[in-house]
Amino acid sequence: MATFLYKLGRLAFRRRIYTALVWVALLALSGIGASAAASAGSSFSIPGTEAQKAFDLIDERFPGSSVDGAVARVVFKAPEGQTMASPENRATVEEVVKALPAGSDQIGQVVDPYKANAISQDGSTAYVAVSYKVTTLELTDDTRTSLEDIGADARKSGLTVEIGGDALQAIPAAGVTEVIGVAIAAVVLVITFGSLIAAGLPLVTALIGVGISVSVIASLAGAMDFDSTTSVLAMMIGLAVGIDYALFIVSRYRSELADGHEPEEAAGRAAGTAGSAVFFAGLTVVIALVGLAVVNIPMLTKMGLAAAGTVVVAVLVALTLVPAVLGFAGKRVLGKKARKKLERERVASTPGKPNMGTRWAxxxxxxxxxxxxxxxxxxxxxxxxxxxxxxxLPDNGSQPTSTxxxxxxxxxxxxxxxxxxxPLVVVVDLKGADNGEATVGQVSDAVKGVKDVVAVTPATYNEAGDTAMITAVPKDRPSSVDTENLVHSVRDAGGEVASDAGVKVLVTxxxxxxxxxxxxxxxxxxxxxxxxxxxxxxxxxxxxxxxxxxxxxxxxxxxxxxxxxxxxxxxxxxxxxxxxxxxxxxxxxxxxxxxxxxxxxxxxxxxxxxxxxxxxxxxxxxxxxxxxxxxxxxxxxxxxxxxxxxxxxxxxxxxxxxxxxxxxxxxxxxxxxxxxxxxxxxxxxxxxxxxxxxxxxxxxxxxxxxxxxxxxxxxxxxxxxxxxxxxxxxxxxxxxxxxxxxxxxx
Missing domain, CATH: 1.20.1640.10 (Multidrug efflux transporter AcrB transmembrane domain)
Known part of the structure; x- marks a missing residue:
């Protein structure tokens, strides 16, 4: 391995122009592919679980329900002393319902709160439920903007109007703090090497590798149905390992130069020694990330594969592009201050004057x-x-209070x-049941009898009448441990009825x-x-x-x-x-x-x-x-x-x-x-x-x-x-x- 990488490092050093051009071309091609690619997907499934089986059953028995589509709730809160039943407030809500065209290209269903009893007991709050035919990331900018504009217009009436659900979920993007992190990395590199050229080299090569990886992920997002956070996580890991792997190659190169080797020989030896460590270190990261596939959750598998691909690119960059760029830099990676520093380190490496690492050891x-x-x-x-x-898993309750x-x-x-x-959705598969309506009633009664279930809606049937859905509202917030326990209790209650009646009851x-x-x-x-x-x-x-x-x-x-x-x-x-x-x-x-x-x-x-x-x-x-x-x-x-x-x-x-x-x-x-x-x-x-x-x-x-x-x-x-x-x-x-x-x- 070391001999092969030694030869590869020397080859990249000698053919530095061609090597650099290949990587730049890959960056350009991946960027073009990303710009022309379809938008990312955001489907979420957990094969083999009861909740997923119920979702699949709803999708099959209730055509057009778009169970994995985006949802929105336009929430109205009346001013103090008013209710949503007043003619003025009702007119505002009805205007919002009309402005959201049900059955359009992206909107599937819009529920009028005055027809669906979506008004609080004290009359102060109402909401319009909107379900979309497409996932969150497939919503067009026009659809999002239209939803936001509708909310803004409704606020002019004096009502408090907010929009919940995932329809306005933003795609994670790099911010100021991420830039600060990279800036700190740059400062550490300057301190470590004492040379701007040596410090900048790992940053530049790491950014090229990350740019290629993230662009490829964006290019494949539509076809592979990558989650919105996949590219951000790949960027996070790619930056970290990309900088570190290049750091080790450059550091060993400088050490070989300090030992008196010519630049090409130093690059080969650095690739053969530190490069071997980089290869196997990267391999352990890849094994760990690819191993996420054993969990058998598609989203997690895709995240792991995408991040692993980013690590592979980082390793290839470190073993080829870094020696090539060292060919352009030559001995300039050792500036005057760095040369003096290395001279001091050689002196400090003697038994009389140990460096910090030696003293700690x-x-x-x-x-x-x-x-x-x-x-x-x-x-x-x-x-x-x-x-x-x-x-x-997080819900909108974990969002910043300003949103x-x-x-x-x-x-x-x-x-x-x-x-x-x-809410919990109880799905009753009535195929083969003698008296479906009575069975659904028994299921509904059993769910009502479960502690901490505060409300149960009437059953909704599909056109064939062989499937029913019942909605149960828990007492506590969705992310609480009590609600998690309630899910198991509702399943147990429904399961008892199912075993007696010979039907399937699933909770999702x-x-x-x-x-x-x-x-x-x-x-x-x-x-x-x-x-x-x-x-x-x-x-x-x-x-x-x-x-x-x-x-x-x-x-x-x-x-x-x-x-x-x-x-x-x-x-x-x-x-x-x-x-x-x-x-x-x-x-x-x-x-x-x-x-x-x-x-x-x-x-x-x-x-x-x-x-x-x-x-x-x-x-x-x-x-x-x-x-x-x-x-x-x-x-x-x-x-x-x-x-x-x-x-x-x-x-x-x-x-x-x-x-x-x-x-x-x-x-x-x-x-x-x-x-x-x-x-x-x-x-x-x-x-x-x-x-x-x-x-x-x-x-x-x-x-x-x-x-x-x-x-x-x-x-x-x-x-x-x-x-x-x-x-x-x-x-x-x-x-x-x-x-x-x-x-x-x-």
Whole structure:
């Protein structure tokens, strides 16, 4: 592997113009494809669940119902002392109903509140229910604008008019905080390298890779039915790994230049050594993201595949475009200040003047047992809130209070009860029933008898009369644990009638779908962990030729991810520091976040494991003692790994400032997880454990050593080959201070 990547790096360096043109052409073509592509889809399904089966039955038996279409509720609130029954207020509502043409290209049905009893008991509130034939992201801008204009015109009457539902749901977009995150990454790169050229190179190449990936996702959005957040999540992960992977290649290139190699040789060696680590680190991330398919939820699978594709592009960019751009930069990646800094580092690397990484490693090695104990206990304390984790899916109640969706949600909650925003739909399949009407009545009575059901509407039948729908309104808000329990109670009540009458009774609706989704996430977490950790364990055995190092890496990951979940629960569920993070509504954690976080963080955690420990492995196979190897690994890798972790945290924290609740939660969880994993696990617990294990850390049974192929991530075979075949002919000037020789021609 190292030899192949060495040749690839040198080829990209020599053919830098062609390599750069290929990537620029890919960026242009993907951009053209994105601009010409159809809009993204937003269908959401959970195969095999009761809620999904009920949705499918409604779609089959009630043609034209558009169960997955967008919905809107135009909510009217009368001024103090008035009611919606007054002629003036009624006229305003009727004008809104007329302005929404039912049966048009996009609007399916519009329900007049005065004909459907959609008025609160005190008469102060009414709402017009609008169902659309298309999904939220398929709504045209004209349709959205028309809906907003209708609401604005209605407000002129003096009524409070807000629009709920998902029809006005905005597509997540990059904002100021994301830009700040990238800016912080740029500052960290400048500090790390001391050169604007070296700092700008990882940013430019990462942005090119992300641009291609996001454009391809946009091009495929219509055909693949990608969710609206897919491209944002891909951008988040792509930026983080893209910058970090380029950072490691550039850092190794500078190190090879400092050792006296000519630029082309330095680029090849950087690609062969750091590039090997990048390849396998990226592979662990891809395994973790592709592994999301085992959950068997199409939306999550697509998100994982899209993000994995972004990581693949980031790896390819790091292995080809980065060496090509280094060909244009040559030795200019080492500015005057950077050269002086490297000179100081070479001096500091002597036993008398250790650098910061060496000093930290020595501190850990002096008291490894204490470091392990403090690290494990600290992460354990942070993980305590995770025991109270509650999961659900967000509704308009989690929107910022300034939005019209949240205002409409609050008005409906106050006027009709908290559960009105999340009704349960009970579907009765009457095929084969002798007396369908009586059976539906029994189901309705059973549902009414369930505690915390505050209202049950009369049954609605399809044209064939073989299917009925009953709506039940819970007492509590949709995202509450009590409502989740109520879903199971209603199913139990309906199931008893169904078994006696020989019919099917299914419970669905957004609230029931969220409940099933959360349950499926819980059920899938352990199998997912087993698949992903198992595959990654085998991969790490290939890389490190060890059994205990991969085991230690996996256990460290579990510590960091549980601690991160604890932080998520404390902030987003319990409300600790919620004002600081701009969280207006606390409650259950979004169901998909824990498993998505587990997959992503596992991949990123293995990144740091590979980048840091390969340096230790490299020193160990070259004859150093275990403790010396740990110190050497930190002397060469701690500073760069620290910079990489800070960059990732900055990028993820930037997305944590998003106005979209899901993006905010994922950004926060990933930033915290990277902090715990990089600085507590990889930088403290890992070297301490390696010190305690000694030579045993690198033990591998002989029979297994013979079976496993040698991937040579540390570049040992490459180095031997170069020394044997070239006898140093690839080296540049022997003098470490000979920086002023003419740069290789570009």
């Amino acid at each position: 020595r501190f850990v090695l002096r008291r490894p047992a204490v470091v392990v104990l403090v690290g494990v206990v600290g992460l354990g304390v942070a993980a305590v809130p995770a025991a109270s984790l509650e999961m659900g 019209t969706q949240r205002k409409a949600y609050d008005i409906l909650s106050d006027s009709f009860g908290p559960g009105f925003n999340g 609706g957004a609230t029931a779908l969220n409940t099933d989704f959360s349950q499926k996430m819980n059920d899938a977490l352990l199998p997912y962990l087993a698949v992903v950790v198992g595959l990654a364990f085998l991969l790490l055995m290939l890389i490190f030729r060890s059994v205990l190092v991969p085991l230690k890496a996996a256990l460290g990951f579990l510590l960091s991810v549980v601690a991160a979940l604890g932080a998520v629960v404390a902030v987003f569920q319990w409300g600790w520091l919620s004002d600081f993070f701009g969280i207006e509504q606390t409650g259950p954690v979004m169901s998909m976040v824990p498993i998505f976080m587990v997959g992503t963080v596992f991949g990123l955690a293995m990144d740091y494991e590979v980048f840091l420990v390969t340096r230790m492995r490299e020193a160990y196979v070259h004859g150093e003692q275990p403790r010396e190897a740990v110190e050497t690994g930190f002397r060469h890798g701690a500073r760069v790994v620290t910079a990489a972790a800070v960059i990732m945290m900055a990028v993820f924290a930037g997305f944590a400032g998003s106005g979209e609740s899901m993006i905010k939660l994922i950004g926060f969880s990933l930033a915290v997880a990277v902090f715990f994993d990089a600085f507590v696990v990889r930088m403290a617990i890992v070297p301490a454990v390696l010190a305690l294990l000694g030579d045993k850390a690198w033990w591998l049974p002989r029979w297994l050593d013979r079976l496993l192929p040698n991937v040579d991530v540390e570049g040992d075979q490459l180095r031997k080959t170069l020394e044997r075949n070239t006898h140093g002919s690839g080296r540049g000037p022997d003098s470490d201070t000979d920086w002023n020789k003419p740069m290789a021609r570009v």
